[in-house]
Amino acid sequence: MNNKHKIAIVGLGYVGLPLAVAFARHYETIGYDINQNRIDELEQFKDSTLETTSEELKSAKYLSYTSDLQKIKEANVFIITVPTPVDSNNLPELSPLKNASEAIGSILKKGDIVVYESTVFPGATEEYCANILEEESGLKLNSDFSLGYSPERINPGDKVHTLQTITKVVAASNSETESVLTELYSKIIDAGVFLASSIKVAEASKAVENTQRDMNIAFMNELAVMFNHMGIDTLDVIKTASTKWNFLPFTPGLVGGHCIGVDPYYLIHKSQESGYYPQLITTARRINESMSQYVVDRFLKKLALSKVHIVNANVLVMGITFKENCPDLRNTKIVEIIGELEACHACVDVHDPWADVDDAKRFLNVDIQMNLQNGFYDAIILAVSHKQFIEMGEKKIRNLLKPNGIIFDLKGMLPSDAVDERL
Numbered sequence: 001m002n003n004k005h006k007i008a009i010v011g012l013g014y015v016g017l018p019l020a021v022a023f024a025r026h027y028e029t030i031g032y033d034i035n036q037n038r039i040d041e042l043e044q045f046k047d048s049t050l051e052t053t054s055e056e057l058k059s060a061k062y063l064s065y066t067s068d069l070q071k072i073k074e075a076n077v078f079i080i081t082v083p084t085p086v087d088s089n090n091l092p093e094l095s096p097l098k099n100a101s102e103a104i105g106s107i108l109k110k111g112d113i114v115v116y117e118s119t120v121f122p123g124a125t126e127e128y129c130a131n132i133l134e135e136e137s138g139l140k141l142n143s144d145f146s147l148g149y150s151p152e153r154i155n156p157g158d159k160v161h162t163l164q165t166i167t168k169v170v171a172a173s174n175s176e177t178e179s180v181l182t183e184l185y186s187k188i189i190d191a192g193v194f195l196a197s198s199i200k201v202a203e204a205s206k207a208v209e210n211t212q213r214d215m216n217i218a219f220m221n222e223l224a225v226m227f228n229h230m231g232i233d234t235l236d237v238i239k240t241a242s243t244k245w246n247f248l249p250f251t252p253g254l255v256g257g258h259c260i261g262v263d264p265y266y267l268i269h270k271s272q273e274s275g276y277y278p279q280l281i282t283t284a285r286r287i288n289e290s291m292s293q294y295v296v297d298r299f300l301k302k303l304a305l306s307k308v309h310i311v312n313a314n315v316l317v318m319g320i321t322f323k324e325n326c327p328d329l330r331n332t333k334i335v336e337i338i339g340e341l342e343a344c345h346a347c348v349d350v351h352d353p354w355a356d357v358d359d360a361k362r363f364l365n366v367d368i369q370m371n372l373q374n375g376f377y378d379a380i381i382l383a384v385s386h387k388q389f390i391e392m393g394e395k396k397i398r399n400l401l402k403p404n405g406i407i408f409d410l411k412g413m414l415p416s417d418a419v420d421e422r423l
Helices: 016-023 036-043 054-059 095-105 124-137 175-188 199-230 234-241 263-273 279-289 291-305 334-343 357-364 387-398
Strands: 002-010 027-032 063-066 077-080 113-116 146-149 168-172 193-195 314-318 347-351 377-382 401-409
Touching (some): 002 016, 016 027, 077 095, 113 124, 113 175, 124 146, 146 175, 168 175, 175 193, 199 234, 199 263, 199 291, 263 279, 314 334, 377 387, 387 401
Parallel strands (some): 077 113, 314 377, 377 401
Antiparallel strands (some): 146 168
């Protein structure tokens, strides 16, 4: 163990826990979270996010957990990984960041380093977080303590592109801290560390990564709407266009989760504050936000054409997590589809082998149906391409339907001739 640094990870979710496990292979590391239930499960070597295994947790011998702020005050490097969502008006909701900064500020000491991994708008770390740290601690930035920023690049559910295999961007408030953070992160990141020219550049790069993806998906979603009017299969078009080496094969769909559907709003907010209203990014957001209603409209039209009345129709939605092979329910847009169908008095069942039943009920007010009955449903919406659904195949999925039931495939899980409608 390296005794030079003692690291505290603040927030033990999808980002913080893998980080804590990685650092604990080299340094004494304390994982801090205000959720005592999360601490309890981790102490039992269980991770409900499925980002780490029991074996990985057991092997992290220099890692401990606590919900007691005072137990992390001996750390000299604090890494904050709390969520940064948006509010009902799609404005940055900074209360988790504010609360974490106030907490760390209250125990901050001379010589400490505070690193933020939460996705923020450019300037937030130095202009917002630093002020809170100074106010709470009575210390001065770069005289008494220093700042770092290293944007998280965790991709929930992805076992190929992991923390260790993705280049880590690092920035700091002074050159000495740049060297310290480069050394720290180089211990755990096999892909290496990239030193950004400033904290603002690092903040902006993270926002741009996800905004670019959001815009590319918005383009595909607009194509899906356009080609539907032309009677052309969008996925066939994408497959054909992909034969060119420089075509980017994004696909249409719902944009949920904590990153892609959220981060562009942080960039939009800061841009407007700076005097420029971004048009392309805003339009992309508007297109992607409209897709849930578009799916419902397409679905209802297909039911009507199939002479199936929506009132009391038995509809099965397969998948509710925001992406495939992952239990993450944050900002899932599928819940909007469910709500619209229930408002039309449909009887909606939701089946998802990855979603936590209690979390779905507590956070989304959705009951997960575990046992499915053959020949029961008027329609099925294939909403998330979990591997279990793909393995079921057309025959087992269609067996769940009544004789004239329909399948609406949002993810291209089945061949076009195996479904009645696809996005």
